[in-house]
Amino acid sequence: MNLDALLTLSQGVYITGARDGDNRLVGSCIDAVMVVEVAPAQIMVSLGKGSYTREVVSRTKSMSLSVLPADVSDDIIQCFGTQSSRATDKWQGQDYRLREGLPVLQNAVAGLILRVIHTIETASHEVFLCHVLSAEPGTMAEPLTYHHYQQKRKDKQMTDTKKWVCSVCGYVYDGEVPFEELPDDWVCPLCGEPKSVFVQE
Ligand code: FE
Numbered sequence: 150m151n152l153d154a155l156l157t158l159s160q161g162v163y164i165t166g167a168r169d170g171d172n173r174l175v176g177s178c179i180d181a182v183m184v185v186e187v188a189p190a191q192i193m194v195s196l197g198k199g200s201y202t203r204e205v206v207s208r209t210k211s212m213s214l215s216v217l218p219a220d221v222s223d224d225i226i227q228c229f230g231t232q233s234s235r236a237t238d239k240w241q242g243q244d245y246r247l248r249e250g251l252p253v254l255q256n257a258v259a260g261l262i263l264r265v266i267h268t269i270e271t272a273s274h275e276v277f278l279c280h281v282l283s284a285e286p287g288t289m290a291e292p293l294t295y296h297h298y299q300q301k302r303k304d305k306q307m308t309d310t311k312k313w314v315c316s317v318c319g320y321v322y323d324g325e326v327p328f329e330e331l332p333d334d335w336v337c338p339l340c341g342e343p344k345s346v347f348v349q350e
């Protein structure tokens with residue numbers, strides 16, 4: 150079995166929001182969301198069991214969903230996707246508004262407020278069937294797809310790991326300034342050849 154096949158299923162990237170028992174806003178970056186039906190509007194949201202946001206949603210049965218735009222900053226995905234709301238206030242410093250007491254990002258493509266009506270437990274996740282209490286278009290920009298997000302990550306890794314090498318003497322550029330931003334009259338510090346003889350390897 151090749152699980153890459155699952156990555157061909159289209160899905161988006163979202164920020165969930167919820168409010169815990171101490172009245173703290175929590176949230177998480179997720180991709181597993183599916184529209185089940187539109188009349189009445191119901192969607193499914195899957196949250197990992199290790200997630201504090203999952204714990205809060207399980208208890209409060211309420212959550213918000215912000216649909217991320219294709220040009221979302223990496224900072225938002227980093228903030229919500231790589232740390233726990235148990236220890237960090239992820240919403241602090243974010244540009245958001247409260248709807249029904251739940252946070253929705255201002256630059257979201259759309260914002261939804263959800264009420265959990267049924268829960269299914271899997272080995273690693275809790276899957277919430279939700280009634281859509283309210284749905285508001287936001288910027289209506291192009292939404293970020295999970296595929297696009299993965300592609301952006303791969304492209305970034307490629308450019309991060311590629312080195313600029315002098316094709317004449319083999320010198321590998323390792324300066325602080327990105328190679329592309331060096332002035333045109335910059336020359337190889339070893340052999341003195343111009344910037345134009347450098348190639349990416
Ligand atoms: Fe050189």
